[in-house]
Amino acid sequence: MKKPRIYIETLIQLMDRAESFSEKFLPSYRDHFRMAHFVLWSKDLKFEMDEVAVGALVNSYRFSSNSEDFFRDCWETLKEYDEKSWDDDQKKYFLVYLFTDIFRGMGSWCDNGSFSNSKDKLEYEEITEELHLVRAKIETILNLEV
Numbered sequence: 001m002k003k004p005r006i007y008i009e010t011l012i013q014l015m016d017r018a019e020s021f022s023e024k025f026l027p028s029y030r031d032h033f034r035m036a037h038f039v040l041w042s043k044d045l046k047f048e049m050d051e052v053a054v055g056a057l058v059n060s061y062r063f064s065s066n067s068e069d070f071f072r073d074c075w076e077t078l079k080e081y082d083e084k085s086w087d088d089d090q091k092k093y094f095l096v097y098l099f100t101d102i103f104r105g106m107g108s109w110c111d112n113g114s115f116s117n118s119k120d121k122l123e124y125e126e127i128t129e130e131l132h133l134v135r136a137k138i139e140t141i142l143n144l145e146v
Contacts, residue, residue, distance in 0.1 A: 031067035036099040074098040097138045
């Protein structure tokens with residue numbers, strides 16, 4: 001069976017769209033998509049960087065302090081999986097997967113789906129569906145057991 005492909009450009013477009021939407025309607029999720037975009041786009045992020053260097057780089061992008069902590073937690077989780085010898089794109093996919101884990105628990109992205117404007121509700125539903133599809137593809141590509 002052929003594994004699905006994900007193109008970095010496609011992920012960047014989705015993260016941009018999700019970030020713009022969340023900035024208007026669900027601001028607590030904005031940094032999740034900004035971090036994913038940062039990982040996909042940044043030429044400065046190197047996976048061999050130590051935690052201090054990553055912290056300084058992340059701090060320069062002015063994420064909220066909670067988001068910086070979340071980024072560091074995700075970076076540590078990536079390091080735990082490092083024995084899988086993923087290439088840089090696969091590591092980016094994994095971080096995007098971690099950053100977009102917004103669908104579980106109280107107060108999750110899914111708890112916020114009521115909009116008075118039908119156009120906004122449709123955009124929310126489209127972004128949600130695309131995020132689910134991307135996360136499922138990443139699970140398959142990386143052989144994640146969830």
